[in-house]
Amino acid sequence: MKAMTRLAAMAAGTALLLAGCGTPALRGSGDLGVVIERAAGSVQVVSNSSNTMLSRVAGLGDLSHASLVYSRDARYVYVFGRDGGISKVDILAGKLVARVLQAGNSIGGAISSDGRIVAAQNYSPGGVKLFDADTLALLADIPAVDDNGQPSKVVGLADLPGNRFAFSLFEAGEIWVLDAATPRAPQVTKYRNVGRNPYDGLASSDGRYYIAGLYGEDGLALLDTWQPQAGVRRILGGYGQGQDKQPVYKMPHLRGWSLAGDYAFLPAIGHHEVLVADNRSWREAARVPVYGQPVFVMAEPSGRRVWVNFAFPHNDTVQVIDVPTMQVIKTLKPGRAILHMEFTARGDAVWLSSRDDDKLVVIDTATFQTRRELPAANPSGIFFSWRAGRMGM
Amino acid sequence: MKLPACCRTLSAKCLLLACCAALFISEAVHADNAIVSPAPQRAAALRHLLREDCGACHGLTLNGGLGSPLTAAALAGKPADSLVATLLDGRPGSAMPPWRPFISEAEAQWLIHQLQQGDAP
Numbered sequence: 001m002k003a004m005t006r007l008a009a010m011a012a013g014t015a016l017l018l019a020g021c022g023t024p025a026l027r028g029s030g031d032l033g034v035v036i037e038r039a040a041g042s043v044q045v046v047s048n049s050s051n052t053m054l055s056r057v058a059g060l061g062d063l064s065h066a067s068l069v070y071s072r073d074a075r076y077v078y079v080f081g082r083d084g085g086i087s088k089v090d091i092l093a094g095k096l097v098a099r100v101l102q103a104g105n106s107i108g109g110a111i112s113s114d115g116r117i118v119a120a121q122n123y124s125p126g127g128v129k130l131f132d133a134d135t136l137a138l139l140a141d142i143p144a145v146d147d148n149g150q151p152s153k154v155v156g157l158a159d160l161p162g163n164r165f166a167f168s169l170f171e172a173g174e175i176w177v178l179d180a181a182t183p184r185a186p187q188v189t190k191y192r193n194v195g196r197n198p199y200d201g202l203a204s205s206d207g208r209y210y211i212a213g214l215y216g217e218d219g220l221a222l223l224d225t226w227q228p229q230a231g232v233r234r235i236l237g238g239y240g241q242g243q244d245k246q247p248v249y250k251m252p253h254l255r256g257w258s259l260a261g262d263y264a265f266l267p268a269i270g271h272h273e274v275l276v277a278d279n280r281s282w283r284e285a286a287r288v289p290v291y292g293q294p295v296f297v298m299a300e301p302s303g304r305r306v307w308v309n310f311a312f313p314h315n316d317t318v319q320v321i322d323v324p325t326m327q328v329i330k331t332l333k334p335g336r337a338i339l340h341m342e343f344t345a346r347g348d349a350v351w352l353s354s355r356d357d358d359k360l361v362v363i364d365t366a367t368f369q370t371r372r373e374l375p376a377a378n379p380s381g382i383f384f385s386w387r388a389g390r391m392g393m
Numbered sequence: 394m395k396l397p398a399c400c401r402t403l404s405a406k407c408l409l410l411a412c413c414a415a416l417f418i419s420e421a422v423h424a425d426n427a428i429v430s431p432a433p434q435r436a437a438a439l440r441h442l443l444r445e446d447c448g449a450c451h452g453l454t455l456n457g458g459l460g461s462p463l464t465a466a467a468l469a470g471k472p473a474d475s476l477v478a479t480l481l482d483g484r485p486g487s488a489m490p491p492w493r494p495f496i497s498e499a500e501a502q503w504l505i506h507q508l509q510q511g512d513a514p
């Protein structure tokens with residue numbers, strides 16, 4: 001209720017601002033970002049130069065688990081909602097320009113290396129659908145059905161170079177690589193028996209490696225796309241041996257940000273640890289004990305430090321790992337239910353979303369001081385426009 | 394007082410009926426009594442937990458995600474006891490964790506009742 005009142009007040013404020021000016025001033029989008037307001041089904045367009053909200057776009061459906069990708073000109077975002085909706089938002093104009101309902105239950109998406117194909121990953125019906133990035137017209141439908149005819153939920157969709165996409169099948173335990181060079185007739189390469197219940201996946205920022213985290217067993221599944229004939233291999237297998245796996249109250253999220261310098265930083269599912277792998281041999285290099293079960297493990301753009309947030313009931317805390325010493329050097333309590341973190345392009349600040357305090361917190365990464373707090377209704381994901389030019393984002 | 398035979402049978406039937414009704418009512422009362430509504434503040438906290446933290450897998454609108462849907466329609470016909478057990482102790486072989494550390498048995502019964510009635514937020 002309080003959030004709604006605040007929301008209304010903010011909307012009124014924006015309307016007043018807009019009424020004051022005629023044509024909006026010409027501006028770039030390089031310092032813009034989009035914040036998901038999950039309960040309201042809206043997004044905020046924010047500026048990470050002025051640390052302010054520029055506009056709010058509503059009517060995007062059920063955003064309870066939403067993510068988005070940028071068009072390559074960083075003017076539009078494609079927001080993937082839980083209800084299977086894809087909403088194309090013009091962030092400069094602050095307007096919803098297209099929307100399709102393409103599945104019953106969706107989890108996220110990706111955009112092709114040429115920027116022309118938007119791919120959605122769906123839970124129900126499980127599969128991947130390809131859409132024209134301009135019009136959101138359907139190009140292809142790839143159901144995630146295994147050889148036994150069983151459907152799977154699709155997780156961990158990531159773009160690879162050459163208009164390819166990689167994704168994982170939760171139930172079947174498979175990784176599929178989709179070659180969409182011919183968008184209406186994509187070709188699928190399947191890697192079977194990669195491990196039990198892959199829960200998410202990531203592509204490295206050079207697009208060479210695809211890694212799926214496994215829920216059903218310890219370890220991760222690694223595909224080197226430069227050597228596809230070598231198949232998928234297990235890395236960090238048996239990391240929980242000798243320890244009881246704790247119940248998992250929130251699945252971790254993987255993305256290319258966890259690869260930094262010589263290392264990959266990965267959540268140990270069911271354990272209060274961040275796993276560190278050498279990114280050449282993919283052998284375990286270290287384990288860093290942390291406050292709770294990691295959800296996001298994100299390297300600063302410099303790769304010098306890694307920020308970690310945690311699953312319920314430890315989600316009021318964020319920790320910072322110093323990479324050279326592999327030690328936690330800072331523990332922050334920025335708000336209740338910290339769901340997501342996003343660095344500015346060069347990492348001078350990090351934005352955090354505090355779901356239960358209805359706010360965004362902007363923290364200076366050099367001093368750990370809070371620069372600003374901004375109101376947001378039940379915020380979750382924060383996505384800055386530098387993603388437009390990055391593979392695997 | 395002596396009643397005609399037909400009336401005696403009737404009164405016996407009435408008695409039986411009354412007994413059945415009483416039994417039925419007492420069971421209904423019992424079933425209602427088993428569902429204890431938490432204090433308002435705790436109820437709000439539980440609804441928040443359901444929406445946000447259960448919702449992480451089951452969806453904010455409870456229409457499902459990695460976890461199955463928790464709508465009244467999806468839970469129709471499922472025994473409340475086994476749903477309460479799943480909520481408290483998790484479901485081995487699936488990603489459903491045990492919530493016993495955070496929720497009492499009475500609270501779990503109340504939450505399942507809310508879900509099955511379609512009263513959840």
